[in-house]
Amino acid sequence: MGVLLGARIGRSMTRRITTPLAQMLRVLDRMGRGDHDARVTLTEAPAEVDTVATALNAAADEAATERDMLRAFQQHSAAVRQHLSRTHAVVAAAQSAGELVDADHAVIRLVPDEEGPSGPHVWSAPDAAGDVSPLAAIPVEWLAVGPSMAFVAVPDSGPQPSEKELVALRTAGAGPVITVAFGEGTEPVGHLTGIRRDGRAAWRPYEVHLISMLAAELGRILTQARLFEHASELVARLQEVDAAKTEFLATVSHELRTPLTSVAGYLEVILDEDVGPLTTTQDKMLSVIDRNVERLRRLIEDLLLMSRIEAGQLVLIPEPVDLAALIESVSQVVTPAAADLPYLFHRFFRAGNATRQGRPRHRTRPGHRGDHRRTPRRDRRRRLPRRRRHRHHDPAPDCRATAPFHEHR
Known part of the structure; x- marks a missing residue:
């Protein structure tokens, strides 16, 4: 028995x-397969087994809290990134840091910078006790930029800051404190300090990790905001320069047209021989002046056209263009500039031949080869027999008379 x-x-x-x-x-x-809501529920179990189950549930709850805080970190990080102003980004980061790790106070102390925001930025929970303004006025000189962070449990433990800062922390009623440095490379930008009042729980490892990640994110955001502010200032200055240039072009164009009109009028009177006959040499010289007056008039019209384009007042009206006349006018412009070149090929009569006798697919493309300057063209007409090709490029009589050409071999 x-x-x-x-x-x-x-x-x-x-x-x-x-x-x-x-x-x-x-x-x-179940937890291993992704069911994060699974928990152990025991009705009757030895005390030791029940203790193990309670510890298992506590670990699961801690993991759930960590996942929730990670999601909250992503939301807070996005809220900080949306600010393009450094001042607004710092204010948002102080609030995000305090809310993320459930701190009583969050203080961001920036390194003095003439271009950036000045002064500390403080966030405090609605029910927080203690005054952190003395702490905010003390610069952090004991913590360098990098992955380092300092834990200070007032009044003891951890790397100790200056005595002045310890006194300010006691005045704020601080318990667990974490200070993280952030910056650009090795250059410090500021320090983020999270404060919990005396008697509250110490910082968990994932809370330390998240607040350090938020500080690093703030350093990158401040760098981007500084670059954006510089770019905005540069764009504003360029817009001012562009507006001044547009006003200058409009003023100069109108001021130049008045004397040019007088010059053109008197020149026309002289060319018409209203004031007396002209010799051949005088007529030739005055013709050159007349062409340059017309060229200057076109340049002034181009300046006015640019002003209308930049002001958005240009109205385009398509109309036929005489290609031969256009190329001839270009020739008159570039010939004086190319007079000193060793070789110059500008048989512009070929453009007229191709325009009148071939398909309208003639193309003139300026180029260079070493010290040579050339104007090649492509004619889409039907190929001629080899024995007649040398006659194909002979200048037409009208072109020879109206468009003299030179060829140096």
Whole structure:
């Protein structure tokens, strides 16, 4: 009887242990497969097994809290990134840091910068006690930029800041404190300090990781905001220069047209021989002046055209263009500039031949080869026999008379 009773008691105790352990194994398997809401629920279990189950549920709750904080970090980080102003970004970062890690106070102390925002930025929870304004006025000179961070539990433990800062922390009623440096490379930009009042829980490892990530994100955001501000200032200055240039072009164009009109009028009177006959040399010289007056008039019209284009007042009206006349006018412009070149090919009569006798696919493309300057053209007409090709490029009589050409071999 005693043996049977002992065996029965043994089986009962085994079931009381193995059944909850099997249940915990099933919960762990569900957690491993992604069911983060799974928890161990025991009705009757030994105290030791119940303690293990409670610890398992606490670890699961801690993991859930960490996941929630990671999602909150992503939201807070996005809220800070949306600001293009450095001042607004710092204010948003102080609030995000305090809310993210459930701090009583968050203080951002920036390194003095003539171009950036000045002064500390403080965020405090609605029910927070203590005054952190003395702390905000103290620069952080004991923590360098990098992955380092300092834990200060007032009044002891951890790397200690200056005595002046410790006094300010005690005035704020600080308990667990974390200070993270952030910057650009090795250059410090500022320090982020999170403060919990005395008696609250210490910082968890993932809270430390998240607040350091937020500080690093703030450093990148401040760099981007500074570059954006510089770009905006540059664009504003360029717009001012462009507006001044447009006004200058409009003024100069109108001021030049008045004397040019007088010059053109008197020149026309002289060319018409209203004031007396002209010699051949005088007529030739005055013709050159007349062409340059017309060229100057076109340049002034181009300036006015640019002003209308930049002001958005240009109205385009398509109309036919005499290609031969256009190329001839270009020739008159570039010939004086190319007079000193060793070789110059400008048989512009070929353009007229191709325009009148071939398909309208003639193309003139200026180019250069070494010290040579050339104007090649492509004629889409039907190919001629080789024996007649030398006659194909002979100048037409009208072109020879109206468009003299030179060829240096």
